[in-house]
Amino acid sequence: MTLKVYADRMSQPSRAVIIFCKLNGIEFEEVRIDLSKRQQLTPAFREINPLGKVPAIVDGRFKLFESHSILIYLASVFPGVADHWYPADVFRRAKIQSVLDWHHGTLRRGAAGYVLNSCLAPALGLPLNPVAAAEAEKILSASLSKIESVWLKGKGRFLLGSTQPSIADLSLVCEIMQLELLDEKDRERILGPYERVLKWIEDTKNVTRPHFDEVHLILFKVKEKLKKLRPENGTMAAMTMSSFAPQSKI
C-alpha cells in the first residue's frame, strides 16, 4: 500500500514533507488538500486529521499529522533514508530535536504571521493586519538572528555545524521560503542582515535540487498573482478566494 501524503504546496510543512519523500526515493501519492477552498475542514479530511491541518499521512493503517513527527517517522521506517537526515546517534538526534522544538514558537510563528498579515491574507479571504504583521516581524527577525548566531555556529554549512543537512534544515528553510511571497524590497529588508542565513538557504537548496525547486514553483506563481493585487495596483479589494486556487494549474 503506497504512502499517502495529504498536502497543499502553499503550506511550508507540506512542502518539507513532499521534498523529503522525493529526495529519499520514498514512493508516495500526493493528495492535494486545497487550503484556499478550505478542504482541510471537510469531514472526509477530518477522518485523516481531526485537527484539520496539512500535512498528514496515511501509511497502511497508520495515520499521522504534524510535519516534524511525519519527517521523523518517515526517516525511521523507510530503509533508504540516509542517516544524516535524522541520525541514529542519540546526541546528534537530541540536538536536531532541539532545533525542531525551537522552530514552533519562533521562526514558524514569525514567518507565517508576517507573510499572512502583510501580503497573503486576501488570498484566504481575510483582511491584511498591519499591527499583527509588525508584531510577527519582531518575532521573525529575532528568530533569524538566533539562527545566525546560535544554530548556524560551527564549521559545517548546515544547522548545528553539520556538514550534511538534517530534517531541521529542510523544515526551517521551507519555512523561510514563504518570504518569497513578499515584495522584493521587503524580503531584502528582513533577510538581508543575515548573511549566514542567506548562505545556508542557498546551500540547502543546492543539496536538495531539483526537488526543492520543483515543489516551490507554486510560490513563485502565487507571487506573480499577489503582485497584481497589491494596493498600488488598485485591485486588492477585488480579490476573492476563488481567484486564488494556487495549484489548480499544476
Next chain:
Amino acid sequence: MTLKVYADRMSQPSRAVIIFCKLNGIEFEEVRIDLSKRQQLTPAFREINPLGKVPAIVDGRFKLFESHSILIYLASVFPGVADHWYPADVFRRAKIQSVLDWHHGTLRRGAAGYVLNSCLAPALGLPLNPVAAAEAEKILSASLSKIESVWLKGKGRFLLGSTQPSIADLSLVCEIMQLELLDEKDRERILGPYERVLKWIEDTKNVTRPHFDEVHLILFKVKEKLKKLRPENGTMAAMTMSSFAPQSKI
C-alpha cells in the same frame, strides 16, 4: 558526573523535566536559574543555553535545551526509564511526537499567554495586558477543546488512549497546572467545561505523586502572594520583582 538540570520551578517545562527525573530515579543536581532575577540572561547561563531559557541540562560534556528534547533524551539514555514514557515502538513514538509538536503553538501559547497577561506579569515587572489575555484565552480554550475531543479520545486514561502516561502527558499537564495561579473562579470558567481534561489532570497527578505535588508547591505559594496583590486588594501598584523571588524560601 551527575546530570545537571538548570531550571526555575516557576517555569512549566522546568517542572516537567524535574518531575521526570525524580519519577525515574535519575540522579541529578537541580541548579536554580531564577527567572524573576533574570538569571537566564547572564553570560554564565548563556554558556549553557545561548537562547537564555530554562530548562537546560548538562550531561557530562553534552548540553541540551528545549524541554521536549530533554525529556526524549533522558528517556533514551537513562536505562531505568519505563518504556511507556517514550515507547520504543515507532508508531506509538510518532503519535507522542505529534502531541508534543502540537503543544508548542497551541496549549503552550494559550496557557502561558493567558497566565502572564492576566495575572503573573507584575511579578516579572511587566504590566497586565487584557487585550493579549483575551487573545491568549481563545487559543487556550481551543486547545483544551482539542485535548478533550482529539487527544483524550480512546479507552485509556491518558493521551492517545494509553493506559499509562507518556512524556506528553507530563508536559501538557505541567503546562495546564500554571492555571493554578489564576483566581479560582477564572480557572473554573476556563477549565470547567472540559470534564475529560479535568479527569486526566487528576489521573496524571495520581500516577506521578509525590513528586508532582512537591515540584508544584511553588505555584501555590506564589498564588497566595498574587492574591494579596490583586487590584481589589489595592496593592498591585506596589509590587516589585524583588518581592517575588518565588523559590527563595524552599
